[in-house]
Amino acid sequence: xxxxxxxxxxxxxxxxxxxxxxxxxxxxxxxxxxxxxxxxxxxxxxxxxxxxxxxxxxxxxxxxxxxxxxxxxxxxxxxxxxxxxxxxxxxxxxxxxxxxxxxxxxxxxxxxxxxxxxxxxxxxxxx
Amino acid sequence: xxxxxxxxxxxxxxxxxxxxxxxxxxxxxxxxxxxxxxxxxxxxxxxxxxxxxxxxxxxxxxxxxxxxxxxxxxxxxxxxxxxxxxxxxxxxxxxxxxxxxxxxxxxxxxxxxxxxxxxxxxxxxxxxxxxxxxxxxxxxxxxxxxxxxxxxxxxxxxxxxxxxxxxxxxxxxxxxxxxxxxxxxxxxxxxxxxxxxxxxxxxxxxxxxxxxxxxxxxxxxxxxxxxxxxxxxxxxxxxxxxxxxxxxxxxxxxxxxxxxxxxxxxxxxxxxxxxxxxxxxxxxxxxxxxxxxxxxxxxxxxxxxxxxxxxxxxxxxxxxxxxxxxxxxxxxxxxxxxxxxxxxxxxxxxxxxxxxxxxxxxxxxxxxxxxxxxxxxxxxxxxxxxxxxxxxxxxxxxxxxxxxxxxxxxxxxxxxxxxxxxxxxxxxxxxxxxxxxxxxxxxxxxxxxxxxxxxxxxxxxxxxxxxxxxxxxxxxxxxxxxxxxxxxxxxxxxxxxxxxxxxxxxxxxxxxxxxxxxxxxxxxxxxxxxxxxxxxxxxxxxxxxxxxxxxxxxxxxxxxxxxxxxxxxxxx
Numbered sequence: 281x282x283x284x285x286x287x288x289x290x291x292x293x294x295x296x297x298x299x300x301x302x303x304x305x306x307x308x309x310x311x312x313x314x315x316x317x318x319x320x321x322x323x324x325x326x327x328x329x330x331x332x333x334x335x336x337x338x339x340x341x342x343x344x345x346x347x348x349x350x351x352x353x354x355x356x357x358x359x360x361x362x363x364x365x366x367x368x369x370x371x372x373x374x375x376x377x378x379x380x381x382x383x384x385x386x387x388x389x390x391x392x393x394x395x396x397x398x399x400x401x402x403x404x405x406x407x
Numbered sequence: 408x409x410x411x412x413x414x415x416x417x418x419x420x421x422x423x424x425x426x427x428x429x430x431x432x433x434x435x436x437x438x439x440x441x442x443x444x445x446x447x448x449x450x451x452x453x454x455x456x457x458x459x460x461x462x463x464x465x466x467x468x469x470x471x472x473x474x475x476x477x478x479x480x481x482x483x484x485x486x487x488x489x490x491x492x493x494x495x496x497x498x499x500x501x502x503x504x505x506x507x508x509x510x511x512x513x514x515x516x517x518x519x520x521x522x523x524x525x526x527x528x529x530x531x532x533x534x535x536x537x538x539x540x541x542x543x544x545x546x547x548x549x550x551x552x553x554x555x556x557x558x559x560x561x562x563x564x565x566x567x568x569x570x571x572x573x574x575x576x577x578x579x580x581x582x583x584x585x586x587x588x589x590x591x592x593x594x595x596x597x598x599x600x601x602x603x604x605x606x607x608x609x610x611x612x613x614x615x616x617x618x619x620x621x622x623x624x625x626x627x628x629x630x631x632x633x634x635x636x637x638x639x640x641x642x643x644x645x646x647x648x649x650x651x652x653x654x655x656x657x658x659x660x661x662x663x664x665x666x667x668x669x670x671x672x673x674x675x676x677x678x679x680x681x682x683x684x685x686x687x688x689x690x691x692x693x694x695x696x697x698x699x700x701x702x703x704x705x706x707x708x709x710x711x712x713x714x715x716x717x718x719x720x721x722x723x724x725x726x727x728x729x730x731x732x733x734x735x736x737x738x739x740x741x742x743x744x745x746x747x748x749x750x751x752x753x754x755x756x757x758x759x760x761x762x763x764x765x766x767x768x769x770x771x772x773x774x775x776x777x778x779x780x781x782x783x784x785x786x787x788x789x790x791x792x793x794x795x796x797x798x799x800x801x802x803x804x805x806x807x808x809x810x811x812x813x814x815x816x817x818x819x820x821x822x823x824x825x826x827x828x829x830x831x832x833x834x835x836x837x838x839x840x841x842x843x844x845x846x847x848x849x850x851x852x853x854x855x856x857x858x859x860x861x862x863x864x865x866x867x868x869x870x871x872x873x874x875x876x877x878x879x880x881x882x883x884x885x886x887x888x889x890x891x892x893x894x895x896x897x898x899x900x901x902x903x904x905x906x907x908x909x910x911x912x913x914x915x916x917x918x919x920x921x922x923x924x925x926x927x928x929x930x931x932x933x934x935x936x937x938x939x940x941x942x943x944x945x946x947x948x949x950x951x952x953x954x955x956x957x958x959x960x961x962x963x964x965x966x967x968x969x970x971x972x973x974x975x976x977x978x979x
Binding site: 315316318319320323326327330331333334336358362365366 | 420421422423424425426427430431434435437438441442445460461462
């Protein structure tokens with residue numbers, strides 16, 4: 281058993297599950313999407329991204345790319361959330377919630393790609 | 408190619424790999440700190456309970472962790488919150504300290520530095536747009552050659568195994584920044600990084616003092632980029648033969664070369680004079696040199712140099728007496744005196760009084776000088792050939808007025824330059840070596856008719872679409888004589904100060920062609936003359952309008968629109 285693989289797999293899957301947890305629910309209902317989950321998803325995604333730094337294999341490069349996409353989308357969601365709550369006059373409207381959640385949905389897709397690649401990598405490795 | 412790109416990205420990846428742990432540590436610290444702040448309950452100014460949200464927690468931790476310090480927002484903290492913040496401050500300081508120390512460690516890392524310099528070098532090589540030469544070995548010869556190439560505005564890249572020499576490269580006042588790599592030229596990867604497979608690399612020159620390194624370069628060039636010529640220095644017959652078997656086009660053995668020239672000077676002074684003339688530095692006065700006499704010669708030092716000299720001059724039916732402290736390593740029928748030529752007794756014994764010339768060819772400069780000084784005292788009429796091993800002793804050798812001074816590094820550098828700048832010249836020189844004095848004197852008379860006593864510039868022109876597009880197009884469609892190329896583009900009735908030495912047409916060499924010779928596409932012509940003539944000629948090779956004037960004496964309208972408007976002829 282390779283500890284590095286365990287750690288990496290753990291973070292990739294955790295990132296996807298947290299992201300999914302935040303994403304699931306009706307898109308414009310703020311109480312369906314807890315902000316703590318968004319925070320946790322960002323943190324775990326960041327760690328998953330950093331874990332792929334310096335990997336010079338082809339699949340490592342794609343992993344890094346998808347992680348970067350996920351982080352970017354999640355941070356965009358966090359910024360949209362922060363803007364809606366603190367800066368816009370209307371507060372967290374259903375529309376604002378929808379854009380936050382849809383951004384996190386994009387990140388979820390990237391995270392799912394990461395997980396798929398993780399599985400593919402494991403299946404290809406016949407050991 | 409794959410190898411190459413991974414080398415180039417190396418530095419970045421090394422840094423990323425090392426920074427992985429500290430970055431994850433920082434992310435974790437931020438996450439724990441922010442999480443804690445969100446969880447701990449607080450009380451606002453009115454006494455209402457409140458909880459910090461992620462936005463404010465991240466804001467607070469961001470400025471606290473970077474030690475800016477800003478006060479407690481949005482409300483004053485409770486003691487529980489302050490306790491947590493104390494913890495956060497220490498945690499973040501540890502995190503930053505760790506990350507920064509790691510970053511410095513990475514920058515100091517030898518492997519990282521190497522990767523970084525390698526990357527910088529590879530980038531500067533990739534940026535070289537013009538055709539450049541790759542010089543392996545930046546010793547005396549390499550530096551001499553580099554200076555000359557720089558003088559001719561030809562870029563080059565240098566590899567040397569000695570870091571000090573590459574440092575020296577930066578100190579030289581070259582017109583452009585020559586990239587230099589510290590590395591072993593025997594390793595193909597270093598050669599590739601230095602641009603061996605770069606499309607702009609037009610030649611490789613191997614001048615290291617290690618014969619086998621030069622051989623390795625020759626092999627690498629043959630296998631990795633067989634299109635480009637390799638010029639290699641070789642000082643043993645075996646290595647030279649090995650290089651030749653790999654198709655190395657130019658193998659330069661300075662001793663062999665000099666011995667050949669000395670023999671030529673003895674056999675045919677006129678040919679030698681012509682050869683000297685054509686390979687000298689353009690624009691300088693040609694120094695009058697004594698002709699080496701026929702008779703009995705003394706050769707001091709029977710090493711590689713001595714052997715080459717003896718091999719060549721015995722072919723000219725000269726008597727040779729050898730002087731060497733060691734008995735001959737190779738069988739020789741020549742008279743042999745054991746001893747060092749620096750002692751008068753040894754020279755007496757060798758019969759210095761009856762000799763006409765002496766070759767001081769040991770590998771020790773001071774001994775060589777001592778030999779010739781002693782020999783000249785014993786016989787003032789001796790013709791003296793002196794071998795100088797180190798460029799550093801130049802002043803000493805200049806002070807002694809020898810008839811011939813052999814400086815191997817200069818011979819190699821001159822030879823390289825002649826091959827690189829005018830490839831046809833070496834072909835012509837091979838013809839010169841076969842010809843007799845009468846022929847050579849005739850050529851000298853023709854050349855000096857246009858340049859006087861100055862050393863002529865020598866250049867070659869190939870009539871193809873790249874070097875001479877206008878002329879190539881013209882000769883494809885109509886007849887054009889060689890004399891047209893020597894007319895002044897300012898006044899076509901005047902002759903440019905140059906003469907054609909040779910026309911190469913396919914496998915055929917036409918020596919000293921007549922001016923009436925009709926040109927064909929693909930001809931290569933070797934010219935000798937004033938360097939100003941070269942520039943004037945260049946203008947007509949590429950510009951159809953200038954060529955039109957030279958051929959027909961009429962100014963031709965260049966633009967299509969103007970021709971239509973004025974109804975002028977298009978000329979060619």
